[in-house]
Amino acid sequence: xxxxxxxxxxxxxxxxxxxxxxxxxxxxxxxxxxxxxxxxxxxxxxxxxxxxxxxxxxxxxxxxxxxxxxxxxxxxxxxxxxxxxxxxxxxxxxxxxxxxxxxxxxxxxxxxxxxxxxxxxxxxxxxxxxxxxxxxxxxxxxxxxxxxxxxxxx
Amino acid sequence: xxxxxxxxxxxxxxxxxxxxxxxxxxxxxxxxxxxxxxxxxxxxxxxxxxxxxxxxxxxxxxxxxxxxxxxxxxxxxxxxxxxxxxxxxxxxxxxxxxxxxxxxxxxxxxxxxxxxxxxxxxxxxxxxxxxxxxxxxxxxxxxxxxxxxxxxxx
DNA sequence: ATCAAAATCACCCTAAAGTATGAGCTTAAT
DNA sequence: ATTAAGCTCATACTTTAGGGTGATTTTGAT
Numbered sequence: 499x500x501x502x503x504x505x506x507x508x509x510x511x512x513x514x515x516x517x518x519x520x521x522x523x524x525x526x527x528x529x530x531x532x533x534x535x536x537x538x539x540x541x542x543x544x545x546x547x548x549x550x551x552x553x554x555x556x557x558x559x560x561x562x563x564x565x566x567x568x569x570x571x572x573x574x575x576x577x578x579x580x581x582x583x584x585x586x587x588x589x590x591x592x593x594x595x596x597x598x599x600x601x602x603x604x605x606x607x608x609x610x611x612x613x614x615x616x617x618x619x620x621x622x623x624x625x626x627x628x629x630x631x632x633x634x635x636x637x638x639x640x641x642x643x644x645x646x647x648x649x650x651x652x
Numbered sequence: 653x654x655x656x657x658x659x660x661x662x663x664x665x666x667x668x669x670x671x672x673x674x675x676x677x678x679x680x681x682x683x684x685x686x687x688x689x690x691x692x693x694x695x696x697x698x699x700x701x702x703x704x705x706x707x708x709x710x711x712x713x714x715x716x717x718x719x720x721x722x723x724x725x726x727x728x729x730x731x732x733x734x735x736x737x738x739x740x741x742x743x744x745x746x747x748x749x750x751x752x753x754x755x756x757x758x759x760x761x762x763x764x765x766x767x768x769x770x771x772x773x774x775x776x777x778x779x780x781x782x783x784x785x786x787x788x789x790x791x792x793x794x795x796x797x798x799x800x801x802x803x804x805x806x
Numbered sequence: 807a808t809c810a811a812a813a814t815c816a817c818c819c820t821a822a823a824g825t826a827t828g829a830g831c832t833t834a835a836t
Numbered sequence: 837a838t839t840a841a842g843c844t845c846a847t848a849c850t851t852t853a854g855g856g857t858g859a860t861t862t863t864g865a866t
Contacts, residue, residue, distance in 0.1 A: 549700040553707020557715075565720045592812060605794030607852065620815050627854065637822085638793055638853075640759030671857060762823065773822095774845050781824065792823075792850085 579652035585649060589632050596650070598625040603642040603651050736803035743786050743802075750804070752779040757796040757805050 601611045606642070608622045617620070628636065635641045645651045704767065745753070755765045766776045789795045799805045 547703075549703040550707035551707075553704035553708075554711040557706070557708040557711035565718050568719055568721050570721050594813065602793060603797065604795040605789065605791060607791060607793075608850080608854095618815055620817085621813075623854070624814075627856090630854080635759070636854080637759060637761060639756060639761075639796065642793065642796070643757065643759040644807085652740070748843065761821095763821095771843085772845055774847085775843075777824070778844080781826090784824080790824080 580649060582649035585648045589648075589650075591632055591650070593627065594630070595625050595629050598622060599629050599641060599645055600651050601647065602626065602638045603628075667682040708762045739804060743804075745783065745786055745804070748777055749783050749786070752776060753783050753795060753799055756780065756792045757781075757799065759769050762788060 576637050586596070597615065598611055601614060606614065609619055609624060612619045612622045624639075629641055630636060630638075633641050635644055642651075740750070751769065752765055755768060760768065762776045762780065763773055766773045769776070780795075783795055784790060784792075787795050787798050789798055796805075
């Protein structure tokens, strides 16, 4: 508790202590008659100087650091394909249809796709027909081309 | 010249002027015998307080703002297709074959390509067959996929 | 529990794609 | 001039793709 208070207000406490110490110092010197002959202006100047420094130090410690935000534009190659979910929703392609579409884009024949997905060739034909309908194309090459342009597949 | 010097060092000049002004003020008050009875501690305290404030103000004015560099990632439509001439040479695709390949990639049927290039369907079949041979694939979708991966076409 | 969409499969038929072979013509290099 | 490569086209054939229709089963949401 006391420690955290010290840490949080260290600057203020040190400043107060410095102020007290300086006054004590001046008093002590006055009492000693050592520099009593010094001009008032010197006292004032020295005090002003010292406390200016203290003020500067205090300000630097306390003040929220001024942050100047500099935006550095970094060009990021968008190799990374960003899937257009909105387009998918709009076109209403089902999960299975997307699978078939992706495999078509990979150059697989309907027979290949059927084997890969463990379904019959006829099933793939049905799926691909629906894909063509929804993409409003007639051939698989058109479907792949359009799907890529629509960011449905990489 | 003088103006820019003023702008650059305004803070310091104002500080110096303030210091001088305060000393003059104190001297003037002393001369007037108005507050000559006030204690030395009061002078010191007031001076300390005022110049602390000045120091704080000075510091806040002078302090270099901490520059925080924020990397802003800008997605760039990377039309960074760099045609791989070496691959083309290696595979030995002719100009006409590249044309056909490109049109295949655009989703055109053999008949479409034939009409576009003002040649017969059979000619396109011959060309596409040679393309498949050279790309070592069996179907046009595979050819397109491979050609894209090889940076032969965008 | 019910209903709609999705997924599965079949059959038939047509269109398109792909394979194989041969051949005429043009062009660029040797 | 000869040659090789490229472009063109044809015929015949096989394979794959695509369209249309209908049906059953799964699944997800209300």
